[in-house]
Amino acid sequence: MATLLTNSELAFAAAATENCRDLILYNLGMNFRKKLLALAFVAVALGGGACSSPAARITLKKAHLTSQQTYYVPAEQFKTLNFAPPPAPASEAQKADIAAIIDWQNKRTAADCDKANLTAVFTIESFLGPDSPFPRPVPDELKKFLDRLSSDLEDAVTNMKDRWQRPRPYKAYPDQARPCIKKSWGHSYPSGHASFSRVFANVLADIVPERKAEFFAKADEIARDRVIGGVHYPTDIAAGRAFGDLYHAELVKSEAYRKDIEKMKALLVK
Secondary structure (H helix, E strand, C coil): CCCCCCHHHHHHHHHCCCCCHHHHHHHHHCCHHHHHHHHHHHHHHCCCCCCCCHHHHHHHHHCCCCCCCCCCCCCHHHHCCCCCCCCCCCCHHHHHHHHHHHHHHHHCCHHHHHHHHHHHCCCHHHHHHHHCCCCCCCCHHHHHHHHHHHHHHHHHHHHHHHHHCCCCHHHHCCCCCCCCCCCCCCCCCCCHHHHHHHHHHHHHHHHCHHHHHHHHHHHHHHHHHHHHCCCCCHHHHHHHHHHHHHHHHHHCCCHHHHHHHHHHHCCCCC
């Protein structure tokens, strides 16, 4: 049975960017309660909602309008995982975190901000760069694999963020922290970009191990740009990297994941 969306979930959906009218309207054929829920979602989706953002996908899952399937790693375990919390407010570590944000704010250039805006848009094409080991355009099989991976990972990262609900720098220090890139919808710890890029680097290294250093360097670049842009603390980034490695360790335990990795290897340019 679907549950009603919270105001914050509706706001997340309204803030997303790509149109998902067709998906919502298709699902209006469900039972009456789900119809009411879908209609509530349509009200925000038609005004500018999306199906592509993490916020919208998680909202759709909770509304039972998209698949609830777990493909490789169940997300529930990350609600209680033994993982270091963020620095306490007013602690020396917290002071060092905001000092690092202000330091970058004072020295970053317009070019730094432009680059951080580019790396904030996370796609497999941009991650692989011009020397992709896969054919161009990216094979549909690879996209579907990464969609499955992202579906699981989004839920896991959201569970981690919801445990601590750390405010972003510009929310905790509105008179000091001034981001130069688009503000993000979720909590700050751990960084979603750092987590995703680290997991993707590990996954690509499972497929093309000889390019592991290159993939990890790209992940580090994406993560660092979140601090430069002013939307994450350095400790968010460190936690995202640690979580990404931990999550990958769970991935490789999945037989389904290991089988899919072998399928992805078959897609490589010969």
